[in-house]
Amino acid sequence: MKKQDKLKVTPITSNEQFSSDIEATHQQVREFVQAYLDERDMPLVVVYIEGTSNTRYAATLETKYAFKPEYILAEVQEKFRVEAFSTRGKNMSMRFDVYVFGDKLEMGNPSVTNYY
Numbered sequence: 054m055k056k057q058d059k060l061k062v063t064p065i066t067s068n069e070q071f072s073s074d075i076e077a078t079h080q081q082v083r084e085f086v087q088a089y090l091d092e093r094d095m096p097l098v099v100v101y102i103e104g105t106s107n108t109r110y111a112a113t114l115e116t117k118y119a120f121k122p123e124y125i126l127a128e129v130q131e132k133f134r135v136e137a138f139s140t141r142g143k144n145m146s147m148r149f150d151v152y153v154f155g156d157k158l159e160m161g162n163p164s165v166t167n168y169y
Contacts, residue, residue: 079104082133082151085158090137090147097137097147104133 083099090097107130112122131153139145150161 075104078131079133082135082158086135086137086149086151086160089149089160095137095147096139096141096143097145098140099135099137101136102133103135104131106131 079102082102082104087099090099108126109128109130110124111127112124116122133151133153135149135151137147137149144167146166147163148166149163152159152161
């Protein structure tokens, strides 16, 4: 048997559930940024969200010196790039980076683009 044949692939049990989870997370990010814009009376609306996730695995303390240590999920990082565009005829857009820290969303410095 080839080594490749021994690899197990775990299918996502429900594509609908997977998509639903992504949609819910993006909606939370959208509402977070839109609230920021609304509090400042900025005539912008969130129209685009791009998300990335990174995971890091580390050896368990009990097995870290073993020949083949057991690895577990140690860290999850999520970042979203959010774009908002003008709704009142002004040619302006803003881009935000939103980071997930535990159960909190944090916003990086927004960048503004004016179109002439």
